[in-house]
Amino acid sequence: xxxxxxxxxxxxxxxxxxxxxxxxxxxxxxxxxxxxxxxxxxxxxxxxxxxxxxxxxxxxxxxxxxxxxxxxxxxxxxxxxxxxxxxx
Numbered sequence: 711x712x713x714x715x716x717x718x719x720x721x722x723x724x725x726x727x728x729x730x731x732x733x734x735x736x737x738x739x740x741x742x743x744x745x746x747x748x749x750x751x752x753x754x755x756x757x758x759x760x761x762x763x764x765x766x767x768x769x770x771x772x773x774x775x776x777x778x779x780x781x782x783x784x785x786x787x788x789x790x791x792x793x794x795x796x797x798x
Contacts, residue, residue, distance in 0.1 A: 724752020724760045729794035731755060740782050741770035754778050758785035763792050 722737035734755035741751045745766025752760065761767050761782060773779040790796060 722752035722756050724750045724756040726756075726759070726763075726792075726794065729756070729759065731759075731794065735778065739778055740773050740776060742767050743770055754782055754785070758782045759789060759793055761786035762789035 720737070722733050724742065725731075725733065732755075733753040735753050737753050738751050739754050740757040741749050742757050742760050742764070743749055744764045749770065750757070750760055758781075761769065762785075769779055769783060773782070
């Protein structure tokens with residue numbers, strides 16, 4: 711995953727290089743674990759997209775203490791996998 715957007719602005723590590731949307735909030739807001747246990751830390755917007763896209767992904771257990779973890783979880787539930795490919 712690329713950390714820079716098309717305009718050269720720095721983006722979070724959870725932003726897919728094909729996803730043109732900007733980050734929202736801190737770039738290290740939430741950590742998502744993929745099914746292999748690999749950690750992906752990013753902003754609220756991109757971790758929600760990642761959570762919706764990776765099969766078997768889940769929020770890192772420490773996210774339960776974060777006020778925006780529920781926001782990430784709820785957003786992910788509303789998104790199709792790879793939302794940037796269908797224009798969302």
